Amino acid sequence: MASSSRKTPTIAQVRASTVRGKGADYHDQAGYHWIDDHIATPMSVYPEYRESRQSFGLNVLGTLVVEIEADDGTVGFAVTTAGEIGAWIVEKHLARFLEGRPVTDLERIWDQMYRSTLFYGRRGVVLNAISAVDLALYDLLGRLRGEPVYALLGGPVRDELQFYATGARPDVAKELGFIGGKMPLHHGPAEGEEGLRKNLDALADMRERVGEDFWLMWDCWMSLDVDYATRLARGAAEHGLRWIEEALIPDDYWGYAQLKRQVPPGMLVTTGEHEATRWGFRQLLETGVDIIQPDVGWCGGITELLKISALADSHGTMVVPHGSSVYSYHFVVTRTNSPFAEFLMMHETAEKVVPMFEPLLLGEPVPVNGRLRVPETPGFGVELNPDVERERPFTH
Ligand SMILES: C[C@H](O)[C@H](O)CC(=O)C(=O)O
Numbered sequence: 001m002a003s004s005s006r007k008t009p010t011i012a013q014v015r016a017s018t019v020r021g022k023g024a025d026y027h028d029q030a031g032y033h034w035i036d037d038h039i040a041t042p043m044s045v046y047p048e049y050r051e052s053r054q055s056f057g058l059n060v061l062g063t064l065v066v067e068i069e070a071d072d073g074t075v076g077f078a079v080t081t082a083g084e085i086g087a088w089i090v091e092k093h094l095a096r097f098l099e100g101r102p103v104t105d106l107e108r109i110w111d112q113m114y115r116s117t118l119f120y121g122r123r124g125v126v127l128n129a130i131s132a133v134d135l136a137l138y139d140l141l142g143r144l145r146g147e148p149v150y151a152l153l154g155g156p157v158r159d160e161l162q163f164y165a166t167g168a169r170p171d172v173a174k175e176l177g178f179i180g181g182k183m184p185l186h187h188g189p190a191e192g193e194e195g196l197r198k199n200l201d202a203l204a205d206m207r208e209r210v211g212e213d214f215w216l217m218w219d220c221w222m223s224l225d226v227d228y229a230t231r232l233a234r235g236a237a238e239h240g241l242r243w244i245e246e247a248l249i250p251d252d253y254w255g256y257a258q259l260k261r262q263v264p265p266g267m268l269v270t271t272g273e274h275e276a277t278r279w280g281f282r283q284l285l286e287t288g289v290d291i292i293q294p295d296v297g298w299c300g301g302i303t304e305l306l307k308i309s310a311l312a313d314s315h316g317t318m319v320v321p322h323g324s325s326v327y328s329y330h331f332v333v334t335r336t337n338s339p340f341a342e343f344l345m346m347h348e349t350a351e352k353v354v355p356m357f358e359p360l361l362l363g364e365p366v367p368v369n370g371r372l373r374v375p376e377t378p379g380f381g382v383e384l385n386p387d388v389e390r391e392r393p394f395t396h
């Protein structure tokens with residue numbers, strides 16, 4: 001009987017480059033943008049940093065692009081927020097665990113990247129860099145096999161995705177066919193009772209515009225304490241707030257457990273975009289929050305997200321990734337405990353649907369009428385836009 005043996009390609013080279021402005025660092029916007037318009041943050045305790053998140057450096061990192069080239073010349077890539085510091089980590093530290101290895105060594109490579117960086121890593125920019133390498137490897141594997149990443153993850157459990165939109169205009173999001181609208185919270189505890197009233201008035205006004213049944217959520221971007229978050233949630237109940245997101249700093253697991261006990265019945269507590277790895281999410285899941293929101297480009301990539309997701313499933317908790325564009329879509333479509341996805345409105349006034357990582361990627365799909373059939377194109381189905389200037393600050 002004839003037997004065919006196909007040699008698994010090996011990894012020839014890993015390259016890291018950076019991009020300034022927009023792209024995966026979606027907070028790096030020039031000019032007016034709703035995403036930088038007096039949004040409550042952990043820095044809102046300092047009046048001089050209240051107006052703009054860029055003023056305290058939210059856009060310092062910029063975009064990291066990781067490319068992985070196989071020995072047959074096929075290139076996979078991925079993007080995340082990590083900029084120059086991430087490029088250094090990839091070139092000077094992580095590349096050694098990939099070059100010369102078979103492209104199928106996802107688990108071994110992830111494990112070696114994680115263990116070898118424990119002394120300065122565990123989360124934050126190191127995990128962003130590890131995520132980008134992992135996603136680039138998935139992209140490469142998909143391209144080599146001629147299959148979309150979702151097929152590598154076990155295949156879709158639904159025909160198309162449905163989305164909620166994050167932005168300043170849930171009323172517009174409703175017209176565009178989204179299932180809900182998540183607004184930024186504008187005022188934190190340091191802005192006192194007047195700020196609390198303004199927050200609740202903004203919600204009441206939006207409820208008036210969208211009617212009774214449309215989901216409205218608040219993104220609190222780590223800005224509150226348990227007492228304020230509880231009062232805000234209780235005040236929001238009469239306006240039908242669906243969930244209160246990232247109310248507390250990510251390290252306050254005990255606060256999340258307390259908040260979950262104190263919010264009005266039926267209101268969901270969600271968080272996790274600044275959490276990473278199965279161990280971080282284990283702590284979060286033990287608090288009892290209702291939805292975890294890993295960012296696929298920050299939590300450890302797909303290899304780690306599969307573990308986080310299985311853990312969440314065993315807790316009966318939904319996984320609705322933060323942003324992450326195509327990296328989220330290929331995952332969400334394969335999991336029953338991820339029933340819908342987030343779409344971040346990157347249009348400056350949130351009045352139009354534009355690609356989330358614009359202008360960095362070509363072929364980046366966007367929801368139409370709030371829905372999307374994930375394309376069958378191999379890998380994550382996107383290409384780097386050659387017109388976007390990139391720099392390779394380090395080599396190895
Ligand atoms: C709008 C939020 O402050 C943040 O910029 C995005 C985010 O946390 C989310 O999409 O979720």
Ligand SMILES: [Mg+2]
Nearest residue numbers: 219245246273
């Ligand atoms: Mg959020």
